[in-house]
Amino acid sequence: MSNDLRVLLVEDDSDIAFLIKINIIKAFHDVEVHITQTKEEALNILQEYKYDFDIILLDYLLGDITGLDILEEIRKITDIPVLIITGQGSEEVAVKAMKMGAQDYIVKRGRFFSKIPEIIENIKKKKSRYDKNKIFLAFYRFGTSGTEPIYVNRIPEEYEDIKETVILSLGVMLYTLFGMGEIDKLESSSIISGPVRIPKMRDYYATSLLYIVKDKNQLDKRLEGKDYCIVALAYPFEYQDIAHGIEKIRNILNKFFDSINDVSEISDKVKDVEEQIYNVISWF
CATH class of the missing domain: 3.40.50.2300 (Response regulator)
Incomplete structure (x- = not known):
């Protein structure tokens, strides 16, 4: 169960x-x-x-x-x-x-x-008060020129035709909010944003969490072999009280990122944690 x-x-x-x-x-x-x-x-x-x-x-x-x-x-x-x-x-x-x-x-x-x-x-x-088809998770990393999507399995059907635009816009928003400051001073699993309106999506908002992960291919010596991963939980405005359960979602993500030895592993392992989060949300 x-x-x-x-x-x-x-x-x-x-x-x-x-x-x-x-x-x-x-x-x-x-x-x-x-x-x-x-x-x-x-x-x-x-x-x-x-x-x-x-x-x-x-x-x-x-x-x-x-x-x-x-x-x-x-x-x-x-x-x-x-x-x-x-x-x-x-x-x-x-x-x-x-x-x-x-x-x-x-x-x-x-x-x-x-x-x-x-x-x-x-x-x-x-x-459950929430239709999980209207909620989605997006995993990004900080790349050499901004945020790069690691995993976005799906978005609401009404935005499927502009999926790539939505993914790009969400990434730009996250980079604008967090990549321009002293992100290296943030702690892993900090709730760093939310809710913030998502560009290109009418009345959609995101609450985001930051995780520090190892990156064996990290070229920036200042980052000492690590990278930053941002997980964005996106939902329509009428679901905004979903944020009351963010601690449960964070606990799931904490366990997931504790098991990650390198940022390259995320895309292969993320499906299970995505399903766990949707299951938890169904109880909210």
Whole structure:
């Protein structure tokens, strides 16, 4: 199943919480399950990290407090998808939960915990607010006369006829913004720009990150055998809140660039990281 998933599990029964966590870990790669046992703890975490979680699993009964009470408070903080886990299998509970913003519910019956990963995947498919066909990634390096594209797999269909012009214009924009200054003072994986409007694309913007990579063919001795790679995430204006998830995207890119031994390897390895990023965006 999909990569890079962060789950907040609100469950006061430690045995049940353990079984749920184990089944999620088995089903997903690069998953983190954070367990809380009280309403207060869950709400405090969400107040501070509301953009960090992809889904909330919420037990219907926490002591004398119902999951519906907590769900009402959650919806004041975030619109993260919520799955209600209940021992009360009545339609009434399900209807109330859905009306209050829960995406689904499951009854604690039999090996219910083994079904949770599939429900999470289904919620993800329904949840995404973004059409990934309108989003694209572009990888550039600093060449001898400006930015050079390393990898741009696709751009939105409406701009396909002028794809080369878009790629060139985006590269020029990045060079104008970052190549004219003291770029050697920037740290790898710094968020260096965004959102900035992309030339030749109506109402499209880019948020960009910088990475320092080794370059065995680097001719400029001042750069000491390294090069600079800029990754631009491009999206339409109405998707601008996608920037709230930039830390998750940066974490994926950090791992990717840690595995790169030379800039020449990027084009051969980038396809997998591109897919990981699109998967993560689908949770935003």
